[in-house]
Amino acid sequence: MAANKQTEILLIGGSAGSISVLLKMLPDLRRDLSFPVVIVLHRKAGNESGLELLLNTHSNLPIMEAYDKINIRPGTVYLAPADYHLLFEDKEQIGLDFSEKVNYSRPSIDVAFQSAARVFKANTAALLLSGANNDGLKGMECIAQYGGMLLLQDPATAEVAFMPKQVLFRMNVQQILQPENMARFMNQLNGN
Template identity: 50%
Template sequence: MNKCDALIIGGSAGSLDVLLKVLPLIKPDLNFPITIVIHRKNGADSLLPELLSGRTKLLVKEIDEKEVLRPGTVYIAPSDYHTLIEQDHTFSLDYSEKINYSRPAIDATFQTAAEVYKEKLVCLLLSGSNSDGVNGLKSVKAWGGTAVIQDPQSAQVSYMPAQAAAQVKIDYILPIEDMADFINLLS
């Protein structure tokens, strides 16, 4: 497998529990950034970065617009904006229409990242109840990146990863307990 320059994790219903289990096991000297796009309710003050930063030594922060992606940092997509990745490895935010009834939409981040990081991108789609992320994974594959899903059998809500498995040639299907090792070995 290619060297990983960026990992993006997308999830919806049932994905927070996975993150809470996996994140504490990620090694602190990770040499690529992790970006997390999770569907959730709107709210100016999101508790998600705080919740996750209590579980890891990695720096966890909500994304600021124009921020540069840096290794060893966990970025959380803000609620009610789409998070896009630019060719110069910065984030930009976008308040356009919802995609798959979602803002943030996992597709928007996967697709823009796919063009930027190409074969050095790994995208992981977790538990969820709609098909956001599926088209994104198609783009990731088209640009040579690696598509990974949570094993639908281990997902609280299997629909999202199952849709991905049905429509995209997935590279790795992981149960929750294998995810941390997988991520640590990407370095």
């Protein structure tokens, strides 16, 4: 089913325990990645640039925090800013939103994933990482509904397995990935 669908966006959602996974995956992503990567992490409002800096020191690809109406490009990693929901205006443009928290979270993984699913439809790939709450579940369901690709961190490797387990019990996931295999898998999605 995934054979002739070209990945146009890779979403990564995570909460507690997901930063160490990113630090393992990001260094091995190929530089000529043919799609943008958008990361939505739960984090405290206020300490924004610290994370951007940390991830940048572990990545070959440029990593930047998204700002309003930013044009997204292949081979670039975008980080949802703290305290904003991240939405997709279209395939090229991100929009931000300061509306009510969803699942006690802003940014909410559900909000970003649902918005992406509606824009990129079956060409969406989404990876859900370690985490302790339900945010991400509805987002993954929505992506499945549009025929996108569901990827999951192997709960056995997750610092907090609650979030990936929720998905595993409910949905058909295309691939369950250990942190050390994630980059290799993402690199294979390349259309170049």
